[in-house]
Structure formats: C-alpha cells, structure tokens
Amino acid sequence: MNTNENSSEEKKVSLNFLEQIIENDIKENKSGGKVHTRFPPEPNGYLHIGHAKSICLNFGLANKYNGLCNLRFDDTNPTTESVEYVNSIRDDVHWLGFDWEEREYYASDYFEKLYEYAIFLIKKGKAYVCEMTAEEISANRGTPQIPGKESPWRNRSVSDNLSIFERMRNGDFPDGTRVLRAKIDMASPNMHMRDPVMYRIMHAHHHRTGDDWCIYPMYDWAHGQSDYMEGITHSICTLEFEVHRPLYDWFLDELEIKDNRPRQIEFARLNLTYTVMSKRKLLELVGGAYVHGWDDPRMPTISGLRRRGYTPASLRNFAERVGIAKRENFIEVELLEHCIREDLNKNSPRTMAVMNPLKLIITNYAEGETEILHGTLNPEDPESSTRPIPFSREIFIEKDDFMENPPNKFFRLSPGSEVRLKYAYIIRCDSFKKDANGEISEIYCTYFPETKSGMNSLKKVKGTLHWVNAADCIKAEVRLYDRLFVNEYPDETEEGKDFKHNLNPDSLVVTTAYIEPHARSYKAGDKCQFERTGYFCVDPDTTESLMVFNRTVSLKDSWKK
RNA sequence: UGUCCUGUGGUGUAAUUGGCAACACGUCUGAUUCUGGAUCAGAAGAGUUUAGGUUCGAAACCUAACAGGACAACCA
Numbered sequence: 001m002n003t004n005e006n007s008s009e010e011k012k013v014s015l016n017f018l019e020q021i022i023e024n025d026i027k028e029n030k031s032g033g034k035v036h037t038r039f040p041p042e043p044n045g046y047l048h049i050g051h052a053k054s055i056c057l058n059f060g061l062a063n064k065y066n067g068l069c070n071l072r073f074d075d076t077n078p079t080t081e082s083v084e085y086v087n088s089i090r091d092d093v094h095w096l097g098f099d100w101e102e103r104e105y106y107a108s109d110y111f112e113k114l115y116e117y118a119i120f121l122i123k124k125g126k127a128y129v130c131e132m133t134a135e136e137i138s139a140n141r142g143t144p145q146i147p148g149k150e151s152p153w154r155n156r157s158v159s160d161n162l163s164i165f166e167r168m169r170n171g172d173f174p175d176g177t178r179v180l181r182a183k184i185d186m187a188s189p190n191m192h193m194r195d196p197v198m199y200r201i202m203h204a205h206h207h208r209t210g211d212d213w214c215i216y217p218m219y220d221w222a223h224g225q226s227d228y229m230e231g232i233t234h235s236i237c238t239l240e241f242e243v244h245r246p247l248y249d250w251f252l253d254e255l256e257i258k259d260n261r262p263r264q265i266e267f268a269r270l271n272l273t274y275t276v277m278s279k280r281k282l283l284e285l286v287g288g289a290y291v292h293g294w295d296d297p298r299m300p301t302i303s304g305l306r307r308r309g310y311t312p313a314s315l316r317n318f319a320e321r322v323g324i325a326k327r328e329n330f331i332e333v334e335l336l337e338h339c340i341r342e343d344l345n346k347n348s349p350r351t352m353a354v355m356n357p358l359k360l361i362i363t364n365y366a367e368g369e370t371e372i373l374h375g376t377l378n379p380e381d382p383e384s385s386t387r388p389i390p391f392s393r394e395i396f397i398e399k400d401d402f403m404e405n406p407p408n409k410f411f412r413l414s415p416g417s418e419v420r421l422k423y424a425y426i427i428r429c430d431s432f433k434k435d436a437n438g439e440i441s442e443i444y445c446t447y448f449p450e451t452k453s454g455m456n457s458l459k460k461v462k463g464t465l466h467w468v469n470a471a472d473c474i475k476a477e478v479r480l481y482d483r484l485f486v487n488e489y490p491d492e493t494e495e496g497k498d499f500k501h502n503l504n505p506d507s508l509v510v511t512t513a514y515i516e517p518h519a520r521s522y523k524a525g526d527k528c529q530f531e532r533t534g535y536f537c538v539d540p541d542t543t544e545s546l547m548v549f550n551r552t553v554s555l556k557d558s559w560k561k
Numbered sequence: 562u563g564u565c566c567u568g569u570g571g572u573g574u575a576a577u578u579g580g581c582a583a584c585a586c587g588u589c590u591g592a593u594u595c596u597g598g599a600u601c602a603g604a605a606g607a608g609u610u611u612a613g614g615u616u617c618g619a620a621a622c623c624u625a626a627c628a629g630g631a632c633a634a635c636c637a
Contacts, residue, residue: 014574014575014576014577014583014584015575015577016574016575020577040637041637042636042637044636044637074637076636076637077636077637079636080636080637133635134634134635137635138633138634138635141633142633143563143633144562144563144564144632144633145562145563145564145633146563146633147563148633175635176635178635179635188564189563189564189565190563190564190565190632191564191632191633192632192633194633197634197635199635200635201635202635216635218634218635218636218637219636219637220637223637239566239567239630239631240630240631240632240637241631241637242565242566242631242632243564243565243566243631243632244632245565246565266566268567273572279637321573321574321585321586322573322574323573323574323575323585324574325567325573325574326566326567327566327567327568327629327630328567328629328630329572329573329574330572330573331572331573331586332571332572332573332586332587334572334586334587335572335573335585335586335587337586338585338586338587339586341598341599345598345599346599350596352596379595379596379599380599380600409597411597412597420595421595422595422596423595424595426595453595454595461595462597463595463597464594464595464596464597465596466596529596529598531596531598532596532597532598533596555596555597555598555599556597556598556599557597557598558597558598559597560597
C-alpha cells in the first residue's frame with residue numbers, strides 16, 4: 001500500500017522541448033515508437049565542453065527512451081580531417097562514459113550509396129552538373145535580399161548530366177572545374193535552397209577511403225541521407241543549422257523517402273563565461289602558443305578538462321544542469337566549478353600542502369622526536385580510513401596564516417593567539433623572528449599536549465591551520481590554474497582588438513608546494529583536496545624525482561581579504 | 562532592406578499546455594564545524610521585452626512593435 005502510494009507520488013520532472021517532441025513522437029508511434037540518435041563530429045579538431053553537452057544529450061536521450069545512439073564521423077572533407085582526430089574523439093566520448101558499441105559509423109561508409117542517390121536525382125531532373133567557377137557560383141547566388149541568377153548549365157539534358165557526373169567520379173576533370181548542384185530555386189529567400197552544391201571535385205587522399213574517390217559530398221547532401229541510412233529518428237544539431245532544415249527535408253522528399261524519415265531538431269549550443277569555444281579560436285590559442293597544446297588544463301577541450309582534474313561525472317552533471325533550449329545562453333563558469341567541487345568534495349582524499357612556507361617551532365616539544373598522527377582521508381565518507389601524518393618540533397605553515405597585526409576577525413595565528421593544527425594540537429604563538437629584510441622568518445609556539453586530536457579536550461579555538469612536518473614533507477611543483485580570460489565575455493573587445501587581448505596573464509602560476517608524505521602514493525591522474533586550499537590532481541608530467549600537481553579549482557573562501 | 566529562430570530574477574532552466582512564476586548556480590544572513598570547506602536554516606532578487614487584443618482568468622493564444630541571433634564556403 002505504502003509503496004504504491006510512494007511510486008504514484010513520484011516527482012513529476014519537467015521535460016525539455018526535445019523530450020516533449022520525442023514523447024509526442026512515441027505516442028504517435030512515429031518510426032515505430034523508436035528513438036535513435038547520433039553524435040556526428042567532424043574529425044578535424046578536438047572535442048570541447050560544448051561537444052560534451054551534445055554527447056550527453058544524444059546518448060542521454062537514447063538511454064532515457066530505451067533507444068540507441070551512434071557515433072558517426074562526418075568525414076566528407078578529406079583535406080581537413082585525420083585519424084589523429086578520430087582517435088581523440090573516440091577516447092573523449094568513452095572517457096565521458098558513453099558507449100556506442102559496434103555502431104561506429106562514417107559518412108564515408110555511404111559514399112557509394114550517396115552516389116546512387118545522386119544519380120536518382122539527376123534522372124529525376126533535380127540535379128545538374130554546373131561548370132561555373134566557385135567565384136561565378138558565388139556571384140550568381142545573390143544575397144539574402146537579392147535573388148540569385150540561374151546557372152547557364154541548369155537545363156542541360158539528363159543524359160549529359162549523367163555522363164559528365166560519371167566522368168567527374170572517374171577523375172576526368174581537375175579540382176574546381178565542375179560541381180553537382182541540386183536544382184531547387186535561385187530566388188528562394190533561403191540561401192541554402194539556391195541550387196546548393198552536392199558534390200565537388202577534390203583529388204585528395206581520404207583517411208579511410210584512400211584514393212577511391214575524387215568527388216566528395218557536401219555536408220547538406222551527406223548528413224540527412226546518412227541519418228536515414230542509419231535509421232536515425234531524431235537528428236539533433238545546433239541552431240545555426242536551422243536554415244538548413246528545409247534543404248534537409250527537400251532531399252528526403254525528392255528521394256521519395258516516406259517511412260522512417262529522420263527529423264532534424266536544433267538546440268542552442270553551450271557558451272561559457274570567461275571562455276571561448278569556437279574551433280577556430282581554440283586552434284589559434286594552440287597555434288599561437290598561448291597555451292601548451294590542446295590538452296592544456298586551461299583549455300575548454302575535453303582533454304584539457306580531463307588534465308585539469310575534471311571528472312566525467314562532474315561534466316555529465318554539468319551538462320544535465322545547463323538544460324536544453326533554443327535560446328542562446330551564456331552559462332556562468334561558477335556552475336561548472338560547482339559541479340567539480342561537488343564531486344571532488346565527496347570523493348577525493350584530503351591532503352595537507354603548504355605553498356608559502358613559514359617555519360614554526362614548537363618550543364616545548366622534544367627535540368629529535370617524531371610522532372605519527374592520523375588524518376581522516378575523507379570526512380565526507382564515513383567508511384574512509386586514515387593516513388599517517390608525521391609531526392615534530394619544526395613544521396611549516398602557510399605565510400598567510402600568520403599576521404603580526406591582525407585585523408578584527410582574523411581567526412588564524414598572531415602573537416598571543418591560539419589555533420589548532422589540524423589532526424594535531426592546539427598551539428599558542430609566543431614570539432616570532434624577522435630576517436634582515438624585515439620579513440617574518442620564524443614563529444615560536446608552545447603546544448598543549450592534552451589537546452591532541454581525538455582527545456576531545458575542552459579547549460576551543462576559532463581557527464584550524466594546515467601544516468606539514470619540516471623534516472619529511474615532499475617538495476613538489478604546483479601549477480595554479482585560473483581562468484584563461486579576464487573578461488566574462490572574451491569576445492567583447494575594444495575597437496581593433498581581438499579576444500586574445502582578454503587573456504589572463506596569470507592564468508598559470510607555477511610554484512612549489514611542501515606536501516605531507518602520504519601524497520607520495522598518488523599517481524598521475526589521481527585527485528585530492530589540499531585542505532583549506534583547493535582540489536588538485538597529479539599531472540602526467542610527474543617523474544620519479546618530481547611530482548607535479550595541477551590545481552583544478554580552489555576551495556570556496558568566505559573570508560577573502 | 563529578405564527569410565527563419567529566440568526574448569521569464571544576476572546566470573541558466575521550469576511552470577505537464579490558459580488557473581495569479583518554481584528549481585539550480587550565484588549573492589547575503591544565521592547556526593554548526595578540528596578545512597573561514599562541507600552541512601543545515603533562512604533572506605533578498607523577476608510579475609515574464611513593450612503596446613494592444615481574446616478570456617472570469619495570459620508567461621503561455623492573436624496582432625503589432627522593439628531587441629538579440631542565424632543565413633550569401635566547392636567548410637561542417
């Protein structure tokens with residue numbers, strides 16, 4: 001009874017507009033009530049977080065509606081594509097946590113079939129070979145306001161078209177001398193309907209089909225038909241393809257495809273504050289050495305985020321929270337940062353690391369003695385075990401954690417004040433020493449043995465400091481990453497300047513950290529929280545002799561000077 | 562001086578289809594804490610671009626404005 005009540009009370013979750021369309025289609029039994037999507041990257045660059053949104057959407061929808069999602073490489077332009085990109089894309093999709101099983105397809109798998117379809121259209125009088133140059137075609141296309149002019153080749157005979165198109169395939173003509181165009185309407189207010197090019201001649205080596213072809217289909221011609229051949233029901237793409245949809249449908253219509261027609265639906269791509277997302281700009285950042293490659297932890301690429309320390313779950317979660325709609329959007333990076341903090345807070349081991357060391361000497365602690373304390377690995381996890389932490393007379397604390405003349409609500413150390421050393425004892429600052437430059441160089445404290453961690457002493461203090469044992473801490477390189485741009489909207493620039501003028505000069509600060517010995521067990525890719533500081537991960541640059549840590553994101557700090 | 566798309570707190574997304582705007586992030590309080598983290602409790606913040614209209618009732622429907630975006634590669 002009760003359980004029934006509970007299940008009938010299940011929370012009604014609202015659907016985004018895509019889910020509404022899909023649920024409607026299922027109700028009307030379109031495509032037999034099936035849902036089949038695809039993620040269709042062009043292998044000409046690395047995937048970024050915007051693609052991650054699309055991947056999560058397509059695979060997520062398929063999963064939600066018991067359907068399938070294919071991975072399809074849109075490889076119709078051999079001059080810009082390569083296997084290197086194919087491989088990185090495969091890796092990234094897998095890493096994000098999605099599996100396309102054996103359904104890894106390529107638009108190039110369909111070249112032969114596409115060719116047959118083209119012949120069908122030629123025979124129908126719906127496509128023709130045009131011998132104008134690219135410039136002439138462009139000049140005759142008109143503008144959005146002015147209608148175009150018809151090609152002089154537009155009305156040649158079907159048999160001529162057939163034989164010339166065959167000769168195009170056979171390699172009888174040099175690049176750029178002929179194209180196959182759909183015969184639609186040169187006066188259409190939609191530029192894409194003004195006799196769009198279907199095939200161009202390119203004597204180029206293709207990474208999959210080698211030298212089998214010297215004519216290659218254009219996106220508009222290949223995409224919808226590929227969708228149809230794969231049994232795609234919902235072909236989801238970004239807003240800029242909205243104007244292409246009439247052409248997508250026109251090809252399907254003229255091919256006389258009636259059943260199981262794919263439907264193109266557009267959604268708004270992801271934009272992130274303090275970030276640029278276009279492939280061109282990302283390429284420029286890499287090419288111009290503004291960053292150290294595609295997987296630089298400051299890049300919004302999936303490989304960059306991975307190296308930065310983002311987890312697949314955090315990215316999937318993020319994709320879920322940004323939502324799906326048709327209006328253009330700018331997501332605040334704070335949401336992304338929230339997602340990774342949420343994950344890492346729950347799942348990463350705590351570690352103490354000091355980045356600006358200040359020596360602290362506990363004057364009443366026996367010289368030469370070391371004791372082993374125990375620190376919880378993760379206070380968020382009740383099952384979590386502990387790590388051994390050595391403690392002795394000389395330790396390092398953070399320079400920022402001591403002030404000679406503290407302001408009002410300073411909870412840390414200052415002359416005469418008391419704080420707790422995390423996992424250890426409460427100490428009191430008795431005095432300090434300055435060096436020749438007037439900088440504080442050493443602090444002298446006394447500790448209270450009865451306040452040892454775990455002894456539940458009644459003594460209370462306001463602040464708790466992290467620290468490391470001077471004798472055996474690990475010296476490691478730490479790369480402090482920050483936002484790549486100083487401007488929320490990097491593309492907003494002054495006259496004559498471009499987005500690169502908004503680069504943050506301090507997006508990477510390399511420093512040294514002194515870390516508790518337990519960290520020696522961390523391997524490349526491992527994540528941890530440096531207590532009171534932020535989340536870090538071990539960079540693959542780590543060697544036997546030097547560990548390298550990347551800061552993924554800082555901890556929230558409600559003190560902020 | 563074209564066609565198409567989109568306008569809801571600071572930012573995103575909802576409002577099950579016409580019943581007086583919800584959730585998340587962010588912000589700000591307070592409690593708590595051996596991380597100024599986390600957690601918990603609470604607050605501020607929109608009357609839905611504007612103007613008309615339909616209706617007992619409109620964020621939703623209609624009309625018109627206004628604003629933003631997309632489209633003129635043999636790129637995808």
